[in-house]
Amino acid sequence: MTSLKEFMDRPDRLAPGHRMCAGCGATIAARNVLKAVKPEDHVVVTNATGCMEVSTFMYPYTAWQDSYIHNAFENASATTSGVEAAYKLMKKKGKLKEDENFKFITFGGDGGTYDIGFQSLSGAMERNCDYTYVCYDNGAYMNTGIQRSSATPMYADTTTTPVGSKSNGKPQNRKDLTNILVEHDIPYAAQTTFFKNFSDLYKKSEKAIYTKGASFLNIMTPCPRGWRYNTPEIMDICELAVETCYWPMYEVENGVFRLTYEPKKKLPVEEFLVKQGRFKHLFKPENEHLIEEFQMEVDRRWENLLKRCR
Amino acid sequence: MAVDLNKLHLRAPWQDLTTGMMIHAGGTSVEFHTGEWTAVKPSIDQDKCKKCGRCHMVCPDSAIVVRVVDNARMEGPGCGKTALDRMYQVDTDHCKGCGICAYNCPFDAIEMEGM
Numbered sequence: 158m159t160s161l162k163e164f165m166d167r168p169d170r171l172a173p174g175h176r177m178c179a180g181c182g183a184t185i186a187a188r189n190v191l192k193a194v195k196p197e198d199h200v201v202v203t204n205a206t207g208c209m210e211v212s213t214f215m216y217p218y219t220a221w222q223d224s225y226i227h228n229a230f231e232n233a234s235a236t237t238s239g240v241e242a243a244y245k246l247m248k249k250k251g252k253l254k255e256d257e258n259f260k261f262i263t264f265g266g267d268g269g270t271y272d273i274g275f276q277s278l279s280g281a282m283e284r285n286c287d288y289t290y291v292c293y294d295n296g297a298y299m300n301t302g303i304q305r306s307s308a309t310p311m312y313a314d315t316t317t318t319p320v321g322s323k324s325n326g327k328p329q330n331r332k333d334l335t336n337i338l339v340e341h342d343i344p345y346a347a348q349t350t351f352f353k354n355f356s357d358l359y360k361k362s363e364k365a366i367y368t369k370g371a372s373f374l375n376i377m378t379p380c381p382r383g384w385r386y387n388t389p390e391i392m393d394i395c396e397l398a399v400e401t402c403y404w405p406m407y408e409v410e411n412g413v414f415r416l417t418y419e420p421k422k423k424l425p426v427e428e429f430l431v432k433q434g435r436f437k438h439l440f441k442p443e444n445e446h447l448i449e450e451f452q453m454e455v456d457r458r459w460e461n462l463l464k465r466c467r
Numbered sequence: 468m469a470v471d472l473n474k475l476h477l478r479a480p481w482q483d484l485t486t487g488m489m490i491h492a493g494g495t496s497v498e499f500h501t502g503e504w505t506a507v508k509p510s511i512d513q514d515k516c517k518k519c520g521r522c523h524m525v526c527p528d529s530a531i532v533v534r535v536v537d538n539a540r541m542e543g544p545g546c547g548k549t550a551l552d553r554m555y556q557v558d559t560d561h562c563k564g565c566g567i568c569a570y571n572c573p574f575d576a577i578e579m580e581g582m
Contacts, residue, residue, distance in 0.1 A: 173496070176499075180567055218472075220494065388567070391525070392567075
């Protein structure tokens with residue numbers, strides 16, 4: 158087991174100088190996931206279209222220290238499958254050195270994972286291709302201007318579900334993608350975010366990357382532009398998401414559920430919502446029932462998860 | 468095959484571009500100084516710093532770098548054997564001034580300057 162200090166001491170595989178917004182959560186996720194790769198191993202990063210792709214790979218600048226392929230929203234996973242198959246064959250034919258190991262990691266935003274890239278993701282998972290899919294879930298199409306996605310939580314204000322006299326934001330509930338991926342019966346699936354000293358994120362990333370077969374990691378990455386919170390408070394937002402059970406921390410290894418963190422006292426979901434501008438309208442006196450509905454949905458999903466974990 | 472970044476400026480003729488617009492090197496973005504985006508920069512009070520590394524982990528721009536203080540073992544980022552060998556410094560060429568490090572420092576050792 159690698160210690161927290163070892164993880165921290167590893168050199169960064171994501172160079173500075175990329176053009177993500179100041180305070181972006183997605184790059185915090187990418188940097189720290191890549192720290193879970195052993196320094197002697199190589200990585201092939203595949204990236205679905207999204208914020209991460211447009212700002213880390215602007216010709217002739219690349220922020221990635223490893224091989225990097227960008228492909229469209231729909232086929233990031235399919236591309237990785239192909240690269241992985243080629244790698245296996247080259248290794249078999251002896252065209253690569255015995256001691257050179259490559260790891261395959263795909264990054265996708267929630268638009269490229271929950272919605273558009275879902276069919277290729279599902280296919281690659283079913284074929285049990287030896288790679289790790291990392292979804293950085295910031296809950297909307299942030300790259301194109303905060304349009305709702307199926308990861309957007311209920312009642313969030315986005316540019317395609319604007320709040321006004323006739324609308325209270327997105328009317329539907331969010332999709333629970335981690336559960337859907339668990340049902341693919343893959344060796345490893347987990348859900349995490351930036352929490353306390355990051356050890357949860359490092360451990361899950363290491364497990365995901367070094368598990369043979371397909372693995373899936375869903376990381377909640379707040380977006381200061383879309384969520385409209387005070388940028389420096391990113392860690393507070395993540396902690397509240399976990400403590401209110403909006404974003405439970407769990408992992409599923411070969412079908413066995415395990416909670417990696419259980420809040421001692423479950424906080425009311427308002428505390429998570431109140432910090433974000435996209436939920437501002439819920440705190441008007443006439444909208445109290447909406448928060449109740451939101452809380453009911455969070456409770457229902459949390460109870461379901463608890464049942465599966467025990 | 469290395470890339471000569473100086474040749475690939477905005478008005479570069481097409482003959483100078485790489486085939487398939489491939490980039491044959493890693494981490495070339497360090498040449499682009501995103502530090503110009505902000506007038507606010509964090510400064511780390513080395514006396515208050517307890518070397519916990521929180522700022523390094525939460526930085527979205529990999530702009531808090533670890534330097535080894537002991538010159539004899541200067542071999543790259545973060546190679547110090549004990550916590551005291553390390554020193555956290557701000558890479559002002561790339562820091563975008565988001566303020567996450569200052570807000571999250573458990574010892575109040577980071578302050579945003581230039582506000």
